[in-house]
Amino acid sequence: TFMNVIPSATAQSLFAEVSHDEDHFGHYIRQAIRNLFVLLVPTTVGVVVLAGSALSLFGRAYANHGTSVLEILAISSLFGGLNFIGDAILNIQQRPVAYVAMNAVNAILVVGLGYLVAPHGLVAIALAALIGQAATVGIYIVVNFSLIGRLAAQE
Numbered sequence: 001t002f003m004n005v006i007p008s009a010t011a012q013s014l015f016a017e018v019s020h021d022e023d024h025f026g027h028y029i030r031q032a033i034r035n036l037f038v039l040l041v042p043t044t045v046g047v048v049v050l051a052g053s054a055l056s057l058f059g060r061a062y063a064n065h066g067t068s069v070l071e072i073l074a075i076s077s078l079f080g081g082l083n084f085i086g087d088a089i090l091n092i093q094q095r096p097v098a099y100v101a102m103n104a105v106n107a108i109l110v111v112g113l114g115y116l117v118a119p120h121g122l123v124a125i126a127l128a129a130l131i132g133q134a135a136t137v138g139i140y141i142v143v144n145f146s147l148i149g150r151l152a153a154q155e
Contacts, residue, residue: 003043003074007081010036011088018092029089036081047074065122072126079133086140098143106136 014032018025051070055063083106090099109132117124 003040003047003077004080004084006039006043007036007077007084010039010081011084014085014088015091025092029085032085032088033082036085037078040078040081044074044078047071069122069126072123072130076126076130076133079130079137082137083133083140086137086144089140089144102136102140102143105139106132109133109135 010032013035014028017028017031021028048071051074052063052067055066055070083102086102087099090096090102110129111132113128113132114125117128
């Protein structure tokens with residue numbers, strides 16, 4: 001949950017900044033992505049490095065079964081963070097139908113894939129979350145392709 005606070009706050013800041021200065025939309029998007037990763041990558045690395053030790057506080061068996069799951073979910077937060085930025089971009093562009101559709105697609109991918117692989121255990125469910133979040137980033141890129149092209153041309 002803590003790792004969702006960083007992208008949520010970053011996306012809210014992006015929305016606020018662009019609301020006051022739409023002429024520098026591209027600059028604010030790049031800045032938000034940079035800030036997101038400056039905060040989220042070290043946090044992710046920290047969680048991955050400390051996962052086993054932290055979970056061992058609840059017992060060796062808990063750590064043995066949960067460490068890989070926590071590590072994979074931490075890595076998936078990087079993609080989830082980009083999805084928060086994608087949500088903010090759709091809100092800035094006042095595209096509520098696309099916003100709702102993208103969140104539905106993300107939920108279907110993450111929950112649907114998790115459901116399909118659930119018989120294979122928690123690691124498979126965590127991998128499904130990672131794949132679902134990464135696929136959603138890809139879809140956001142396609143949905144915002146024309147915007148990305150316009151912003152690149154401005155540079």
